[in-house]
Amino acid sequence: MKLLVRNLARTTTEAELLELFMVHGKVQSCTLVQDKKTGKSKGFGFVEMPKPGDAKAAMKHLNGKDVAGNQIRVKKAEARQDSESSG
Numbered sequence: 001m002k003l004l005v006r007n008l009a010r011t012t013t014e015a016e017l018l019e020l021f022m023v024h025g026k027v028q029s030c031t032l033v034q035d036k037k038t039g040k041s042k043g044f045g046f047v048e049m050p051k052p053g054d055a056k057a058a059m060k061h062l063n064g065k066d067v068a069g070n071q072i073r074v075k076k077a078e079a080r081q082d083s084e085s086s087g
Contacts, residue, residue, distance in 0.1 A: 001053035002077040008032070009068035014045070018070045020062060021047045025054025046077055 005017065020032040032045040049055040063074040064078075 001050075001052045002045060002046055002048045004044065004075055004077040005047060005062075006073040006075075007070050008041065008043050008045060008072055009070045010043055012017045012041065012068055012070075016067075017045055017047065020065075020067065021058050023047065024061065025049055025051055036062035066081055 003021075008017070012032070014030055014032045017032060018027055021027050026049065028048040028050050030045070030047050032040045034040060035042055047058070048066065049058065053064070059074045062072060064071055066072075
């Protein structure tokens with residue numbers, strides 16, 4: 001299950017994000033979204049966990065948690081819609 005993590009402090013690293021979620025289970029991938037020009041964090045990222053139960057537990061425990069002075073928001077990432085649609 002892929003989770004969207006928002007409202008991260010710009011100083012939060014991928015390693016710190018990974019550590020937060022590993023407490024709740026196996027993490028498949030962890031990516032901070034960065035500005036292409038500056039290389040700095042945009043304040044959000046994605047965490048993918050193979051077990052939906054672990055992902056739901058992480059979501060429940062981490063949503064609203066204070067991380068580096070910011071209250072983070074964790075929710076299930078919505079599937080991206082392609083520009084082409086059948087219909």
